[in-house]
Amino acid sequence: DGGITQSPKYLFRKEGQNVTLSCEQNLNHDAMYWYRQDPGQGLRLIYYSQIVNDFQKGDIAEGYSVSREKKESFPLTVTSAQKNPTAFYLCASSIDNLNTEAFFGQGTRLTVV
Amino acid sequence: ILNVEQSPQSLHVQEGDSTNFTCSFPSSNFYALHWYRWETAKSPEALFVMTLNGDEKKKGQISATLNTKEGYSYLYIKGSQPEDSATYLCASLDTPLVFGKGTRLSVIA
Numbered sequence: 001d002g003g004i005t006q007s008p009k010y011l012f013r014k015e016g017q018n019v020t021l022s023c024e025q026n027l028n029h030d031a032m033y034w035y036r037q038d039p040g041q042g043l044r045l046i047y048y049s050q051i052v053n054d055f056q057k058g059d060i061a062e063g064y065s066v067s068r069e070k071k072e073s074f075p076l077t078v079t080s081a082q083k084n085p086t087a088f089y090l091c092a093s094s095i096d097n098l099n100t101e102a103f104f105g106q107g108t109r110l111t112v113v
Numbered sequence: 114i115l116n117v118e119q120s121p122q123s124l125h126v127q128e129g130d131s132t133n134f135t136c137s138f139p140s141s142n143f144y145a146l147h148w149y150r151w152e153t154a155k156s157p158e159a160l161f162v163m164t165l166n167g168d169e170k171k172k173g174q175i176s177a178t179l180n181t182k183e184g185y186s187y188l189y190i191k192g193s194q195p196e197d198s199a200t201y202l203c204a205s206l207d208t209p210l211v212f213g214k215g216t217r218l219s220v221i222a
Contacts, residue, residue, distance in 0.1 A: 033209055042214035099145035101159035
């Protein structure tokens with residue numbers, strides 16, 4: 001089945017450690033996105049990529065890094081520079097970045113202790 | 114940063130009631146408006162992608178309208194059922210999608 005997969009579902013890390021969240025899609029989509037959700041907030045864009053080997057900062061990119069070495073994969077690293085990393089992270093993809101629907105993974109809940 | 118507003122923030126209705134929510138977005142440089150349904154413990158799923166002023170789309174008992182000149186879209190649910198309980202998100206395309214905070218709907222049996 002085609003889809004978009006995030007792993008792990010739950011992740012715990014100690015403060016000061018970097019952590020990488022996985023996002024893989026087999027939909028042959030060019031565009032991929034990372035969003036963050038906090039209680040009472042909407043989905044806020046962290047980074048997006050319109051094509052392999054290219055990515056752009058979103059509204060809240062500070063403290064995060066990404067790579068897009070393969071079309072299928074768009075991992076997100078939460079670095080120790082991110083001041084409030086505990087949140088729910090959603091990955092999405094779409095055929096392109098224009099007026100086509102986005103498909104979402106099931107999310108990763110990151111808790112930093 | 115594009116500002117997308119949704120109202121109400123939450124809504125409780127009885128089974129069988131019809132309801133509607135609003136999504137407001139800047140009307141300048143409009144490209145597309147998306148509606149998603151996000152059920153608890155699941156991924157958000159697309160309901161509609163709307164691009165033209167006056168667009169009306171329907172999926173089962175759910176429908177949506179779009180007014181790009183005044184910058185709003187309405188989502189209607191006719192005869193709500195408990196399985197319609199979810200958070201409904203709208204998003205405006207500004208390379209890429211900018212989401213509102215959502216409307217959380219609870220349908221009470």
